[in-house]
Amino acid sequence: MKLVVAGTGYVGLVQAAVCSEYGHEVYAYDVDQSKIDAFSTGRADEIEKFVMEPGLSNIIRETHGKSLFFSCDLKSIIEGTDAIFLCLPTPSNLDGSTNLTYFDSAAGQIAEILAKRKDKRRIVLVSKSTVPIETVRRLENIMKKHGVENFGVASNPEFLAEGTAVNQARRPDRVVVGCDHEEDFKILRRVYSQFIHHVRIKYIETTPETAEAIKYVANTMLLTYISFWNGVGAKLGEKISNVNIDDLRLGVTADDRISTWGSFVSNGAGGSCFGKDIASLIYQLRRLNVSTKMLEASYEVNEYQKVYLVDRAINEARFKFNNKTVAVLGLAFKKHTNDMRDASSIKVVEALLGKGVSQINAYDPLANATARQEFDPSKNILFEKIKYFDSAKEAIQGTQALFISSDCEEFRGFSRTIEDTVKPPYLIMDGRRMIPDYNELVSKNYGYLAVGSVVRCPA
Ligand SMILES: NC(=O)c1ccc[n+]([C@@H]2O[C@H](COP(=O)([O-])OP(=O)(O)OC[C@H]3O[C@@H](n4cnc5c(N)ncnc54)[C@H](O)[C@@H]3O)[C@@H](O)[C@H]2O)c1
Incomplete structure (x- = not known):
């Protein structure tokens, strides 16, 4: 299949590389010329100036120029594309809401070019960015406003953890695909054919809004679990000298229902996603008049823990x-x-x-x-x-x-x-x-x- 990946950061570059490894023809597109120039060299030292992920530069070295291409010129690569993956930054605004400026601007640029394409085959716009629930409709409206024809929108959230992203992309624990139409599900089944019917990979098809929600609930649950250990388990060990936190952890996580991941107490969890995603979900829930006390506590515990x-x-x-x-x-x-x-x-x-x-x-x-x-x-x-x-x-x-x-x-x-x-x-x-x-x-x-x-x- 011919795929375009818009945004070559941690998510986009890994998605582009692994899809190219599976034999798709992938065009990785970014507005940042310095990134595109660096990735086009296929050299580890240049690639790692921007994205450092174990195994990533090896794949790019192998597939670059064969099934993986880099470009800043969307117009020249768009014809014949089956799906465009949007892997754009979605940082936080000061009030915790999600800043959709990059997302909107990329969607607008894509829509303008798609409206003029000659090839009218079905094309799916797939959001891999973490975006507020129902942003898929915003994407749909941007396409409609520009007069794009024969397109579908989808949410396919990314769950990678930096540092192990390539292995996770090669064999994820789950692939979540949210679409409105069967023809779009079909296109994404072809993109991810190697994961369908895999014994260890859950391939989940749902509505776009559910897919968007899965990402937020998953990330905030992980942070809440980390905050629970830091805010409760760690405190017992810090206040009562005969409470041994390592034994406490072993004893508690011996229960199959309780995860070992996240139970190692620390000076807080960082990274590009946890903080902004929980802040965004708090913002989204407040707008729905839902109490956010639990999420606020997770967020605060984590910030002070640092x-x-x-x-x-x-x-x-x-x-x-x-x-x-x-x-x-x-x-x-x-x-x-x-x-x-x-x-x-x-x-x-x-x-x-x-x-x-x-x-x-x-x-x-x-x-x-x-x-x-x-x-x-x-x-x-x-x-x-x-x-x-x-x-x-x-x-x-x-x-x-x-x-x-x-x-x-x-x-x-x-x-x-x-x-x-x-x-x-x-x-x-x-x-x-x-x-x-x-x-x-x-x-x-x-x-x-x-x-x-x-x-x-x-x-
Ligand atoms: N990094 C992670 O671990 C991770 C994991 C899961 C989900 N996510 C989500 O994935 C999304 C991307 O995250 P990231 O860490 O890859 O971001 P990033 O900042 O590393 O990369 C984003 C890329 O988009 C490019 N870009 C900006 N505007 C553009 C435009 N108009 N057209 C084309 N490219 C454009 C930037 O130049 C940059 O290279 C975010 O929504 C994030 O929340 C990230």
């Missing part, structure tokens, strides 16, 4: 941040990515600067370059206090405290490096419980403060 170790350091470990040099390890919102959208580290850095630290030594194995943009001193003069390092060991040299803010494997069992590099008095703030043998450090007078445990500091 920084509360800094408060605990002051209140429970009696640590004074003023004029101290503090290392922040793990800047991306999780391991295996350079994406810092809504990362906990952003809140941590801001909180530390607010407490008057003299310097922050920052390190991430993949995200240092992203961090330099995120913490551009032209946005906030205090960001000048951030120095970047090429290894965790170098970053902690000369510091009086460190904060582990992501789950990069190299921070696990980091105690030896700490011991060899910095001497007590020293405070370790562990947002991911990455140092299981902390007792040894504590016995040598290091202070240790982790999510889910009481503070362990020398008397």
